[in-house]
Amino acid sequence: MPMLLIASVIVPVALVHRYLHPYAPSNLLLARWRRRRSRRIHDAAVLIALGFAAIALAHAVHLVVLSGAPRWLYVVVMLLAWDGMKFAGFGVVTAMRVMVSALVGDVRVRGASAGASGRVAH
16 A cells, blocks of 8 residues: 555656656756866866855745745745755866866867877877
8 A cells, every 4th residue: 555655746846856857947957067188176166155045045035934924935935045055066076076187187189189000189
């Protein structure tokens, strides 16, 4: 019986997630950032700042709801908080990748231009 209850909740949530994932604006923005070949520390700083701004906005909307606004705005609070954590987390990961590639050297760029002989073209 509990499995039926769990399946009746998980299946619709999974279907909604599968439908909304490619169309959500924050997912589109992060996918665009992921596709960029050159990542800079500036990009990571922008993502972290955007994440903190979204979390601050979520807090502001929460205070508005506490002062008497409609309760459906809690959906906006949750969405802003989730996107803020997602942007900040992606910014931290981007910063770590930039630092690692600066320390180790960007192997993908050097390896991509190597010919069949393995030498790097200049």
